[in-house]
Amino acid sequence: MTDTSSPADDSPESTGDSPESTDDPALAVRGLTKRYGDTVALEEVDLAVDDGEFVAVVGPSGCGKSTLLRVLTGLEERFEGRAAVDGVDVRDGGSDGVGMVFQEPRLLAWADVRENVAIGLPGGVDRDDPAAHDRVDDLIETVGLDGFAGHRPGELSGGMAQRVSLARGLAYEPEVLLLDEPFSALDQLTKYEQQDNLLDVWRERGATVALVTHDVEEAAYLADRVVVLGGQPGTVEAVVNVEADRPRERTDKALLAARREITDALGV
Amino acid sequence: MTDTSSPADDSPESTGDSPESTDDPALAVRGLTKRYGDTVALEEVDLAVDDGEFVAVVGPSGCGKSTLLRVLTGLEERFEGRAAVDGVDVRDGGSDGVGMVFQEPRLLAWADVRENVAIGLPGGVDRDDPAAHDRVDDLIETVGLDGFAGHRPGELSGGMAQRVSLARGLAYEPEVLLLDEPFSALDQLTKYEQQDNLLDVWRERGATVALVTHDVEEAAYLADRVVVLGGQPGTVEAVVNVEADRPRERTDKALLAARREITDALGV
Amino acid sequence: VGGGSSRTVTVDYAYYNPVSLVLREKGWMAEAFADTDAEIEWVLSLGSNQANEYSQSGEAEVASTAGIAALMARSNGVPITTPYIYSEPEWTALVTFEESGIETVADLEGKRVAATRGTDPYFFLLQALDDAGLSEDDVEVVHLQHPEGQSSLVQGDVDAWAGLDPHMAELELEHDGAELFFREPAYNTYGFLNFLDGFLADHPEDARRVIDAYERGREWATDNPEETASILASESDMSQPVAERVFTQRNDLSGPVPGDAHRDLLSDLAPILEREGLVNEGADPAGSIGDLLDSEFAAGAAGGE
Amino acid sequence: MATTRETETGEGGLDLAGAFPDPDRFRWLLGLVVPALLVVVWHLLVVTGVFAAHQLPEPLRVVETLYGMAATGELWGHVAITLQRVFFGVVLGVSVGIVFGTVTGLYGLANDLLDPLLQSLKNIPSLAWVPLFLLWFGIGEGAKVLLIAVGAFFPVYLNLSTGIGNVSEDLLEVAEVYDLGRFESLRRVVFPAAVPSLLVGIRGGVGLAWMFVVAAELIAAGQGIGFLMSDGRVLARPDIIVGSILLFAFFGNLSDLAVKGVKQRVVDW
Amino acid sequence: MATTRETETGEGGLDLAGAFPDPDRFRWLLGLVVPALLVVVWHLLVVTGVFAAHQLPEPLRVVETLYGMAATGELWGHVAITLQRVFFGVVLGVSVGIVFGTVTGLYGLANDLLDPLLQSLKNIPSLAWVPLFLLWFGIGEGAKVLLIAVGAFFPVYLNLSTGIGNVSEDLLEVAEVYDLGRFESLRRVVFPAAVPSLLVGIRGGVGLAWMFVVAAELIAAGQGIGFLMSDGRVLARPDIIVGSILLFAFFGNLSDLAVKGVKQRVVDW
Ligand SMILES: Nc1ncnc2c1ncn2[C@@H]1O[C@H](COP(=O)(O)OP(=O)(O)OP(=O)(O)O)[C@@H](O)[C@H]1O
Ligand SMILES: Nc1ncnc2c1ncn2[C@@H]1O[C@H](COP(=O)(O)OP(=O)(O)OP(=O)(O)O)[C@@H](O)[C@H]1O
């Protein structure tokens, strides 16, 4: 497991030199090792994500996907190796422009849906401003929760809570958006809607997105590139480029090919 | 939405008279309406599940799937209509033989994985007995968590926590097992393993299983019958019989047909 | 409470009752009971009210209080009798500082005076005011415990203080300018040794032993004032000069038997008790005086010497 | 999401109250059963002579005493002044407790500097403060209110400080990821999450305020329930002592119910 | 999953202690800074004459007094007997508090019956109990220990009762679905979940026990720190008063640290 397979086109150097990127990749992880006591969650992970790129991360349960996102958002202070956003180390404030949708909803139990979503509004915005209100209501509608704006988290179903959490993440409008299995509790129809919605947001805002998912179809449909993590401790097993043009059809042949490639890398 | 479509072969009467069943169906729900304040979670739902049958429940987020399971486990005291297990009303102790894997892991934060799984051991079992220990360790291995038996929930990944919750549910060995999206946080490989593991348990123990899922492929692969709930308030939209023989191949034609049928009923 | 021994006789001791300190120090009370199956248990009373609580709860057979406190308790139904006077002290007076400009009781009009309600200094103040033609309403009585009254006076929070020894003696000795501007030994209400009625009735021989021991202590203390003051000083952490002033100058042990003087003083005070609402609605303080004082019981022991 | 016992009965299977018909309406009456029994026992103990009347007056005697004082108007003076002192003491103590609790809860440095001192002070008995307060603050109303405030301060401080320190790390991470900033994360996450702790602290503080009243009213008070009690002790008047104990119990319970009511209104999630 | 401030520093962004080098090793020393400053101020106030020495003795004087008592061995007698009383009082009060807290936390009926009474009693000041305890339990050690136990009882009762009532409904549902039965669900779910509340209660109880010591040692005590303080007041010896206050602060803090230590060991999830 210690021999990390990092294909040439994935190494930080090569992406750093790629024509469309600025000086630094939006996300740069090099030699990242993260331990929790005796458990090694990630080992020698290298990853570079270009500005405006959409990357999906897949891998078995417990391989360190959430840990990787936590490092990138600056929530983990102690790790070995380097993790930088736009060239700034995450421990030196590089994580400021990074938003994350957590794997669990993590809603404020005492606040209603509207207030919970408003938590995500970016720094400068006055949460009591009518414009902010409208924005929040828009987001609530986008995730299909109109009519539930005044409900408290305790009155929501699992999938509804997850969508509130998603709306909160979208409200933040970050340069880099990390999503940890944001659609796992959604039915297919809702999931498709939200996937397309996410694509719209990504395109409109030119954001960099990293999405953790267990849904291979989802990874292939959404991402430019799919990083397959493996094992425990987690290492990069493979990187799959999804060559299909956008906007994509879900039944696109190229997607099917990518799915097969991912599935193979996962060892299913 | 008020005209509930309950096909003839799904109505309690017809299943009650079917040759393989005993007097009462294992699960019998008739005219079930459940309100939370102003929100109507379920409306006039009819459902009958035979002894030893494997039923999957699918439907959009917030349509009342979890609520249905909560009623069947006796966690909801106030509802209209009838819900019975083996002919005994859930409010009169009918829910005693019913086990449930909750949508959220709901683990005891202060207990390690082993103790959390042991919570599920059935009533008569002495939790300090070596045999009980072995059983718990077996289950932990079955859900792929060997090596984590001594970890606390705070040290587990999302998918690992979900598997602990699953192991706890399997430890209970109930006559009727209800599962609320038990594989939603698992990667495909692990999910496949756990699905097959669940089928084994079901077959060996002859249990009645109701599984809520958003994964249409999963529903078709596992279930004898798939109940499609729809709308808000939730009503039974359709019931799809999966005709494939067991043991099934995941690529079985009949499964593909069932999947299409379910997807259509969901309106995807 | 020894398991084998059948009885305990609980007797209090108090810093304001020097003879009790002597008895305890010398072991004479225990000696007096040596030939009985009773054991002596000493319990410290920090003030008359605590001593009264011990009587009230029936926990102490013998307790020492000021005379007025004993009358209050008796009037309120506590079954005690006083067959013995442990001292005739001048333990209270009105105190102020020179610069306050207060020289007589009449000057107190409109001033703040610290006093502890229900205690000897309080009644001393009332009597003094009465003398000067003032009533309680003409001054502002500030209710403070004795030591806190002293420090409030020093602080200047009050203009005068109805003081109590040893705090008063200490103030006199250690602070320049502190003066006792009104003294009247006759307004002090004596130190009453109160016996539970049940104890007197059921164990008169024990009660007599207590009084005998007190007589022995009284004699010794009268003969050895310096040593008594030393015992007082070491027991109560007072300085020797304070203790000497308290014991040798302001304590008279010569009249242990309750008599007319005590009766008269209490009779004077009885109306004040009622007026101040210090006793039960239906209580009759004046009538209780007779029940409280028992001149007969101790007469034999004390008079015989 | 956890529903508290007070707001919802008959669910969760651990509550027997559901077995009674329409329990919420009359359940408060149950609270009177045990006290009523105690009063009966008390009465019997006195009339059968187990306790003599001068030791423990019969219940009726106490009621008479209180009624007598109420009739002359004297009682209201005592009650009013004590209520006033407790009120101001609680307001002051709770306010300062909120400040210190917030500061130490948020800043590890402040906590390290102040907590050991405050933890030591909290164990000092009310009576021990009396001579010092007299010295520092004199004999006015201020000294009394301050002493009561000391009592009210500590539970608020302790509960809020640990409450803020124990706010779910999960939610703090949310605040951090969304860059809420110091002020907003306090306002939106930390304080709301610590409100239940604060209210537990206020409840405790109000209770301790009542405990400190007696000591406070040893400071040059001529009125007040605590004064009444001390007076009853000095005068060997058990009816007054027991009467003032009942007053303490009554007003203590009343103020406690008020805080509990606020709590149920505020912590409703 | 929420990590408490005590066990982990420098995370969560709300803790400044992380800014100091190797803070955990020496941070307890920070706790001495403010008290040391206070002692200096105290000393200055006395030597400059703001407070007269007979009102507030200088710090050294207090230390001398304590040292003198320690040298003669007198001090240890006071300390030992008080520690013993507090210990037994706490053991008793906490035990009874656990019983009542459990019963009222679990059974709505018991709660309805007992809670109003106990809530009323909890506000009765320690001094008010003294005459009653004297009457009921006499002047022996038992009465003192019982009175201290009363102080320790209420916080334990209150916290445990509400703690049990507030156990996450989610987890209670798990216990119900898996038919854990009364005993097992108490043992595996309810009690472990209520342990933090219980320990908060015990901490409060120990604190109140120290507060009740003074009242308890007014019951015919001739030894003890509380007695020392009352004695100091009666004798107008401010050095003794302040000395016993320091003893209260010291031992109170010590016992508090002990309970806190237990808490950190037990509540480690
Ligand atoms: N405790 C509650 N109080 C109020 N409303 C509730 C409560 N629980 C559920 N609801 C409402 O009931 C409806 C059904 O909820 P339920 O949890 O059964 O949905 P679900 O089908 O399980 O959805 P999901 O797939 O998102 O988990 C939703 O509209 C939800 O808002
Ligand atoms: N706070 C923690 N303390 C100790 N170990 C931890 C902690 N958090 C995560 N781990 C361990 O780190 C490993 C990776 O966890 P992580 O949450 O990153 O997995 P994941 O890839 O997100 O899995 P999943 O798909 O199940 O969510 C796991 O073995 C887990 O047990």
Ligand SMILES: [Mg+2]
């Ligand atoms: Mg994860």
Ligand SMILES: [Mg+2]
């Ligand atoms: Mg659900």
